[in-house]
Amino acid sequence: MPVFFIERDAIRNGTVSITGPLARHLKGSLRVRPGETVWLGESGGPRYQVRITATYRDRLTGDILSESAPPPRNVPRLTVGLALINRDHMEWAIQKTTELGVARLVPLLTARTVIRPKAGRANHLLTRWQRIALEAAQQSMRWTIPTVMEPVSFDTWCVDPGQDACRWLLWEKPGRTLLRNRLRGQPRPDAVTLAVGPEGGFDASEVDLAERHGFEAVSLGDYILRTESAVLAALAIVQYEWGNLG
Numbered sequence: 001m002p003v004f005f006i007e008r009d010a011i012r013n014g015t016v017s018i019t020g021p022l023a024r025h026l027k028g029s030l031r032v033r034p035g036e037t038v039w040l041g042e043s044g045g046p047r048y049q050v051r052i053t054a055t056y057r058d059r060l061t062g063d064i065l066s067e068s069a070p071p072p073r074n075v076p077r078l079t080v081g082l083a084l085i086n087r088d089h090m091e092w093a094i095q096k097t098t099e100l101g102v103a104r105l106v107p108l109l110t111a112r113t114v115i116r117p118k119a120g121r122a123n124h125l126l127t128r129w130q131r132i133a134l135e136a137a138q139q140s141m142r143w144t145i146p147t148v149m150e151p152v153s154f155d156t157w158c159v160d161p162g163q164d165a166c167r168w169l170l171w172e173k174p175g176r177t178l179l180r181n182r183l184r185g186q187p188r189p190d191a192v193t194l195a196v197g198p199e200g201g202f203d204a205s206e207v208d209l210a211e212r213h214g215f216e217a218v219s220l221g222d223y224i225l226r227t228e229s230a231v232l233a234a235l236a237i238v239q240y241e242w243g244n245l246g
């Protein structure tokens, strides 16, 4: 069973009061009953083993049986700038990058982004993406929920994506250093930023702008990968060399 995230204020004097969507999920979908044990956690904080003591129409209560502190955070903090792609593939990429440890996911509007949030739908879309990240973080038993930011234009974002030492832009054009070779033997940094383009790829002018702001264009090899494949391949390569991300 996954570890379900709760807010700090759900806990009082060793008991937990579970409400909202999680209460409905535990009662309705998982049919949790008094006496059963569930695992609950605060994003970035402790994890609790909880025995359910009572269920009500829209609430469950439980007693904390044990508490575990989060592991030390000595992994690179990963930001992924992901160009918007079609709905299913975007949602799949959010789910998979969450499982692979992304800490912050920034949907990007680039020169060749075909998919753009419809007026008035941006909030609904962001809420949906945040829910997908939450559920993937729970299922993969992560200690933290990644942050999914509002879509932003690539030109704005790449100028200052945060003060991350390693900034890579995945570029499929020939002649670039392989990501693998860039990583090999490098000391593990505190933070990594990765930019992945849309189906139509980055404009050369976007690559130039990014390089002027500290990004290095790197290759994943000779094959042209789909956006969602490329981000996963890149995260797997980074994890292979530097271990878990977060």
Ligand code: SAM
Pocket: 169, 170, 171, 172, 173, 195, 196, 197, 198, 199, 200, 201, 202, 218, 219, 220, 221, 222, 223, 224, 225, 226, 227, 230
């Ligand atoms: N412009 C590409 C073409 O020639 O058809 C399509 C772009 S590809 C579908 C989507 C994104 O995945 C690219 O913008 C890039 O960020 C990444 N990507 C795909 N293959 C790659 C490779 N071999 N090396 C580095 N990045 C790659």
